[in-house]
Amino acid sequence: MKLSKSPWVLHYDGSSCNGCDLEILDSTTPVYDVERFGVVNTGNPKHADIFLITGGINAQNAPVVKQLYSQMPDPKVVVAVGICACDGGVFKDCYNILGGVNKVIPVDIYVPGCAVKPEAVIDGLRKAAELLDQKQKQMKKKRAAARKEG
Amino acid sequence: MSTRSVVPFGPHHPVLPEPIHLDLVLEDEKVVDVIPSIGFIHRGLEKLVEKRDFRDFVYVAERMCGICSFMHGMSYCEAVEHIMGVELPPRAKYLRTIWCELSRLHSHLLWLGLLADAFGFESLFMQCWRLREKILDMFEASTGGRLIFSVNKIGGQRRDMDNAMLHGFVEKLGGLEEDLKGITSTFLANSAVNSRLKGVGYMTKKMAQEYGVAGPFMRASGIARDTRKLGYDAYGDLNFEPITSTEGDCYARTQVRVRELFQSIDLIRQAVAKIPEGPVAVPIRGFPKGEYMVRVEQPRGEAIYYVKANGTKFLDRFRVRTPTFANVPAMIELMKGCRLSEIPMLILTIDPCVSCIER
Numbered sequence: 001m002k003l004s005k006s007p008w009v010l011h012y013d014g015s016s017c018n019g020c021d022l023e024i025l026d027s028t029t030p031v032y033d034v035e036r037f038g039v040v041n042t043g044n045p046k047h048a049d050i051f052l053i054t055g056g057i058n059a060q061n062a063p064v065v066k067q068l069y070s071q072m073p074d075p076k077v078v079v080a081v082g083i084c085a086c087d088g089g090v091f092k093d094c095y096n097i098l099g100g101v102n103k104v105i106p107v108d109i110y111v112p113g114c115a116v117k118p119e120a121v122i123d124g125l126r127k128a129a130e131l132l133d134q135k136q137k138q139m140k141k142k143r144a145a146a147r148k149e150g
Numbered sequence: 151m152s153t154r155s156v157v158p159f160g161p162h163h164p165v166l167p168e169p170i171h172l173d174l175v176l177e178d179e180k181v182v183d184v185i186p187s188i189g190f191i192h193r194g195l196e197k198l199v200e201k202r203d204f205r206d207f208v209y210v211a212e213r214m215c216g217i218c219s220f221m222h223g224m225s226y227c228e229a230v231e232h233i234m235g236v237e238l239p240p241r242a243k244y245l246r247t248i249w250c251e252l253s254r255l256h257s258h259l260l261w262l263g264l265l266a267d268a269f270g271f272e273s274l275f276m277q278c279w280r281l282r283e284k285i286l287d288m289f290e291a292s293t294g295g296r297l298i299f300s301v302n303k304i305g306g307q308r309r310d311m312d313n314a315m316l317h318g319f320v321e322k323l324g325g326l327e328e329d330l331k332g333i334t335s336t337f338l339a340n341s342a343v344n345s346r347l348k349g350v351g352y353m354t355k356k357m358a359q360e361y362g363v364a365g366p367f368m369r370a371s372g373i374a375r376d377t378r379k380l381g382y383d384a385y386g387d388l389n390f391e392p393i394t395s396t397e398g399d400c401y402a403r404t405q406v407r408v409r410e411l412f413q414s415i416d417l418i419r420q421a422v423a424k425i426p427e428g429p430v431a432v433p434i435r436g437f438p439k440g441e442y443m444v445r446v447e448q449p450r451g452e453a454i455y456y457v458k459a460n461g462t463k464f465l466d467r468f469r470v471r472t473p474t475f476a477n478v479p480a481m482i483e484l485m486k487g488c489r490l491s492e493i494p495m496l497i498l499t500i501d502p503c504v505s506c507i508e509r
Contacts, residue, residue: 013168015191018505019216019297021167022260026286029263029279043164060189061169064161090213093201096194115216115297 003049003075003136004129006038010048010072014065014101015091016055019115020082024052027118027125039125045071050128051078052121056088056097062104069105075135077128079109081121086110154182157490161190165268165494168504176490184485186478192508199468204230204438204459207468208302214470215506216297217260218448220253223302225446226468228382229457230304233438240384242306244425247384248316249293249301251414251421256285257449258407258414261501262337265404268494269346277333284326288319306431316422323415334408338401347401351484351496354398361480364473365451366410367500369394370402377447388420403499437461450474450501472506 013021027034028041042048045068057065069078080101083089088099101107108131111124155176161169169190175183198210212223224246231238263278286296292311293299301308311319337343353363358371368375369392376392378385393409395402438459446453451473458467477500485496 011167012162013191013504015193016505017213017216017219017298018168018191018503019213019219022216022297025167026279026283029283030276031280031283043162045162055191056193058190058192060192061161064169064190068162090210091193091195091198094194094198096192114213115295117296 003132004038006040007049007125007129007132008040008042008047009050009052009125010042010045010068011052012054012065012068014053014055014085015058015061015097016082016084017115018054020054020085020113023116023118024054024081024121027121032118032122034122034125037122037126037129039129045069046073048072049076049132050125051076052081052125053078053101054081054085055101056084056091056094056099057101057104058096058098062098065101065104075132075139077108077131077135078105079111079124079128080107081111081124082116083112083114086112089114153177159493166497166502166504167264168502170497170502170504172493174485174490174493179489179491181485181488181490181493184482186482188504188508190508191505195509196468196470199465201464203463204465205304205463207465208304209300211468212298212300212302214509215472215503217257217503218253218450218506219298220249220302221446221448221453222470223300224250225444225453225455226457227302227304228446229442229444229455230438230459231434232442232444233440233457233459234304234434234436236305236432236434238306239429239432240426241310241428242430243383244421245307245311245430246302247388247421248311248319248418248425249289249299250383251417252285252288254414254449255411256282256289257501258411259285261407261449261498262334262404265495265498266337268498269343271343274333274336281326281329281333284322288322291315292319303431305434306429308431310430313425316425320419320422323418327412327415330411334411337404337408344401346495347404348399350400350492351488351499352397352399353480353484355396357480357483358398361483362476363451363480364476365448365501366403366406367477367480368451370406371398372396375452377445377452380445382444382446384421384424387424388417390417400495400499407501437463438465448473450503450506451476470509472503472509474500474503475507478502478507
């Protein structure tokens with residue numbers, strides 16, 4: 001079963017202005033409706049395949065982001081939504097901003113924009129779903145190789 | 151004798167799109183104490199004013215919060231304009247008023263949707279956000295952005311709306327008004343919804359005054375105070391009365407915001423009928439020197455902006471007191487004594503905007 005048929009999404013606000021968060025929520029509502037791609041928004045990191053994260057991450061938020069990421073089962077894909085999540089954006093020079101999600105956890109897909117449009121979020125989610133399949137395949141190959149050796 | 155237990159709420163919680171952390175001390179189902187901790191969104195935006203040109207800082211001020219971004223940018227501009235002694239052309243004032251009221255519509259609809267989601271009525275949440283898209287379409291047509299517009303500049307507006315567009319908006323708002331009547335009656339008259347809202351988180355008028363709360367949270371406790379009555383921008387020319395309710399519970403707060411939706415539509419109609427012709431911006435010269443404080447009624451209540459300038463292109467200080475910041479202490483007090491299941495409702499009825507609180 002391909003994971004891309006219905007990827008579950010975890011969304012977290014990592015010190016953003018909440019503009020991108022609203023656009024992520026917007027993309028789940030009737031006009032944009034990501035559920036037609038099987039995408040389900042979940043609050044539980046243990047059920048999630050894709051991690052949508054916004055904002056440039058501050059010192060207090062970094063451990064929370066790391067914990068959420070570590071609680072997600074493999075395979076998982078991280079999508080940095082918005083220019084702040086990509087590299088800090090307009091808040092890059094602020095004293096309390098680490099400057100991008102990739103300073104804290106590895107990021108697979110970058111979706112720039114301020115605030116991102118729901119169309120861009122959907123595009124990012126589709127790419128994340130494809131990547132999820134690839135990661136799943138690699139995991140299966142690794143497991144088969146390990147079984148042969150063992 | 152029951153034992154006490156602590157339930158952590160947040161920073162990641164499905165009810166809120168933003169992180170805030172509360173430690174809820176429970177005795178059985180009853181909340182006896184709440185210990186909040188904030189700072190997950192603190193970016194240090196106010197300090198950035200020392201590094202950015204005061205004309206460029208408008209873009210940073212707007213990004214304080216994605217919901218009322220227009221008003222943040224506008225109020226910053228108004229403070230600097232006042233220091234520099236710039237008199238805004240009347241058309242720019244009306245444009246600001248119209249965009250402000252559209253922002254209020256979009257913010258209140260967003261809030262109604264999140265409230266519906268908090269008490270588990272998902273289709274109502276979807277309906278609210280579907281209607282909100284119509285407002286966002288108007289923003290996109292008039293400014294180019296959906297949430298963050300960057301149409302403010304010191305000395306006026308970057309863009310104008312022609313009269314055909316303005317009248318088109320009024321027509322669309324007429325259609326929206328009919329749709330709104332349908333969904334808001336569910337909030338106010340549905341017995342299942344009422345059972346979750348009525349009598350929850352009752353705040354007396356005295357308590358509202360003591361805690362210095364702001365916005366619809368305050369007006370729902372019977373205090374008729376609305377900063378728009380000061381008559382900034384074009385509000386002095388428009389006819390309206392602050393909307394209040396005396397019940398002081400979650401239902402009253404919902405009722406006040408629902409009635410404000412219709413009030414905003416009415417204000418836009420009045421503003422479009424009265425808008426004068428003319429330029430939308432005046433050129434500015436030199437650098438600001440002095441200090442000024444601006445008060446603005448945001449969707450969440452009264453916000454205060456303080457700007458201190460020293461005559462160079464960098465400002466000395468920019469300080470904001472946002473309405474949610476004023477409302478949090480009262481919210482914490484209301485939570486003591488309520489049941490655990492009512493916590494999401496109480497958090498939402500102050501219309502929390504965490505990125506505004508922490509900046």
